[in-house]
Amino acid sequence: MKRALSLLVAAASVLGMLTGCATKLDYRPQVQAIIRHTEALARTYTYKMSSGGHTSTVNVEIADDFRYLATYARDGSPEVDEIVRDDARAVQVHDPALLASIKTGGQTTAPTTAAGTVKPLDATVPVGGFVAGKTAVSPATVASLQKGQWVEDSSGSYTILRPASLSRPPTPGADQVGDALKVLADLDTYISGLPDGAVVPFNPEAGYYFKALDPFPRPAAGTQRYDVSLSPQLPGRSAVDDSPGQRQAAIPLADYFLSAAVYVRNGVVVSIRESANVALRLRLPDQDIVARLQDALVKLPAGISSLSPERQAPIIDQALNKFYAQHQDPALVQRYVVVDFSQLGVQTSITLPASPVQASLAGIFDRGQTLGGGS
Amino acid sequence: MSRLQRLAIVVAVAMLATGAVLIVIPSGGSARASSSSPSPAAKSHATTTHQSTGIVACPSPYTKGFHKAPANVPPGCPGPCPALSVSTPATMGGLVVGREDPCGDFQSSNTTRALDAVALFSVREPTQLLIATLEVGRFSPAAPLGDTGFRDGVISQIGQTTPQALWLEGHPVYATSSPGLTLICWFKGRYLFVLAVRNNYDQPKSILRDALKVNP
Numbered sequence: 001m002k003r004a005l006s007l008l009v010a011a012a013s014v015l016g017m018l019t020g021c022a023t024k025l026d027y028r029p030q031v032q033a034i035i036r037h038t039e040a041l042a043r044t045y046t047y048k049m050s051s052g053g054h055t056s057t058v059n060v061e062i063a064d065d066f067r068y069l070a071t072y073a074r075d076g077s078p079e080v081d082e083i084v085r086d087d088a089r090a091v092q093v094h095d096p097a098l099l100a101s102i103k104t105g106g107q108t109t110a111p112t113t114a115a116g117t118v119k120p121l122d123a124t125v126p127v128g129g130f131v132a133g134k135t136a137v138s139p140a141t142v143a144s145l146q147k148g149q150w151v152e153d154s155s156g157s158y159t160i161l162r163p164a165s166l167s168r169p170p171t172p173g174a175d176q177v178g179d180a181l182k183v184l185a186d187l188d189t190y191i192s193g194l195p196d197g198a199v200v201p202f203n204p205e206a207g208y209y210f211k212a213l214d215p216f217p218r219p220a221a222g223t224q225r226y227d228v229s230l231s232p233q234l235p236g237r238s239a240v241d242d243s244p245g246q247r248q249a250a251i252p253l254a255d256y257f258l259s260a261a262v263y264v265r266n267g268v269v270v271s272i273r274e275s276a277n278v279a280l281r282l283r284l285p286d287q288d289i290v291a292r293l294q295d296a297l298v299k300l301p302a303g304i305s306s307l308s309p310e311r312q313a314p315i316i317d318q319a320l321n322k323f324y325a326q327h328q329d330p331a332l333v334q335r336y337v338v339v340d341f342s343q344l345g346v347q348t349s350i351t352l353p354a355s356p357v358q359a360s361l362a363g364i365f366d367r368g369q370t371l372g373g374g375s
Numbered sequence: 376m377s378r379l380q381r382l383a384i385v386v387a388v389a390m391l392a393t394g395a396v397l398i399v400i401p402s403g404g405s406a407r408a409s410s411s412s413p414s415p416a417a418k419s420h421a422t423t424t425h426q427s428t429g430i431v432a433c434p435s436p437y438t439k440g441f442h443k444a445p446a447n448v449p450p451g452c453p454g455p456c457p458a459l460s461v462s463t464p465a466t467m468g469g470l471v472v473g474r475e476d477p478c479g480d481f482q483s484s485n486t487t488r489a490l491d492a493v494a495l496f497s498v499r500e501p502t503q504l505l506i507a508t509l510e511v512g513r514f515s516p517a518a519p520l521g522d523t524g525f526r527d528g529v530i531s532q533i534g535q536t537t538p539q540a541l542w543l544e545g546h547p548v549y550a551t552s553s554p555g556l557t558l559i560c561w562f563k564g565r566y567l568f569v570l571a572v573r574n575n576y577d578q579p580k581s582i583l584r585d586a587l588k589v590n591p
Contacts, residue, residue, distance in 0.1 A: 065541040086580035155577035372541035
């Protein structure tokens with residue numbers, strides 16, 4: 001009897017390995033708890049995103065959810081620095097081109113008010129990322145920023161509640177500083193939306209692991225790596241009925257192309273790698289991205305099916321983004337992100353710049369309360 | 376003008392019957408009427424009229440078995456509302472801190488409250504315009520503070536929006552809102568702190584920083 005049971009177990013294991021269907025436990029709560037624990041700590045880190053031939057680097061120091069410093073550079077050239085200390089926010093722009101899209105008007109002098117005032121209730125905090133805000137801003141403020149001066153708004157960060165609609169920016173890369181500041185929160189949110197089994201410990205011996213689908217480095221000794229959505233599965237294409245709506249719904253959203261690796265040491269996140277890569281997903285068997293697009297009558301070049309995943313990828317990227325734009329879905333931005341933490345739990349002092357120009361920063365890279373806000 | 380008139384605390388007595396935490400906040404209505412340069416009338420209104428968020432009722436499973444409220448009620452309190460002794464700084468966020476009567480209209484025959492003592496402070500501009508209130512409550516010995524479900528139950532009943540967790544100086548605080556107000560609450564030992572700030576006041580975080588330093 002025992003022998004028969006052993007044989008049965010062995011056979012089941014072999015079958016699981018052959019079919020790639022080894023049992024995957026749900027590690028989402030465990031990894032989310034580690035992410036949230038790390039969010040509670042003072043931390044310093046570098047966020048580096050490579051996309052479209054450019055590399056953006058944001059160095060971040062966070063004392064707590066009300067105090068941080070971020071310096072953003074693109075391809076090695078400094079772009080902007082930002083300091084938030086409680087209610088105050090200070091900005092220094094190194095690249096005046098960043099200000100080109102900001103509409104000025106309304107006031108000819110910097111419309112700052114003394115700290116400790118009650119604002120009119122119709123004063124709204126413009127949000128929407130690291131781009132020109134929705135509020136026309138003072139020409140004097142913009143002039144000071146164009147000169148490379150620090151501009152400080154004593155109440156430039158006074159909102160405490162995080163806007164619910166900004167849990168994830170609509171376009172990754174549009175707000176590099178925001179992306180960097182929220183990297184842990186966004187990863188947490190992303191994991192929350194994944195199905196059971198989408199977060200697993202890195203195990204190159206496991207039946208579910210495919211080396212060809214893994215863009216991330218192996219963990220160092222003493223570090224545990226958790227893989228997030230490394231090989232997601234779409235619902236079978238054959239289950240999609242013939243209606244145009246169903247066929248369009250069978251096309252995956254941009255998040256499908258995203259995968260991540262979370263590196264954990266001593267119970268905290270020490271590194272994150274993130275990849276949004278079309279070619280990697282095209283390598284997944286049985287996903288039929290090209291066929292799904294064709295099912296939904298998305299125009300693709302003839303003969304695309306015979307191309308390699310690498311050659312298909314830019315075509316698919318373009319077709320998908322056109323499709324997403326038509327359906328008002330978030331855009332797909334192919335990218336590779338490296339986040340390395342240091343000084344975890346070590347208190348850092350965030351101080352405002354000396355002798356800044358005092359002016360309102362309403363409408364200047366204003367994203368409201370950025371950190372925290374989880375439930 | 377009596378102290379009670381200056382700070383009218385409205386308590387929903389009916390809710391106290393289930394066991395309750397008293398939360399008192401400045402009026403959202405008067406904040407709504409103010410502007411960046413509040414008119415004298417608006418300021419006057421704001422200093423004389425306050426409105427309570429009412430009550431945060433504790434989840435009923437946790438209210439059972441709480442100790443009975445003490446029979447010896449401090450003078451000036453019309454019901455079983457023992458005042459709590461709390462030391463605060465003279466100012467918070469540069470504004471003047473004043474001690475207020477936490478009892479006000481606090482009248483209840485309820486004997487199973489989650490809090491057994493409360494203290495109330497006002498945070499005012501030099502003009503007396505009320506900007507914020509800080510309420511400190513001490514949980515009764517039977518309150519299961521080690522139970523995250525209990526804490527979540529308390530937090531979820533403060534304000535009218537889903538609480539957002541924030542980490543400040545290594546401790547979690549929970550922010551929510553009700554019309555015209557931002558509410559922030561946190562636990563410290565057996566104490567619950569609730570800071571209510573006008574949502575159009577532009578230095579709320581500075582007040583919160585100082586409020587976090589308050590120790591009962």
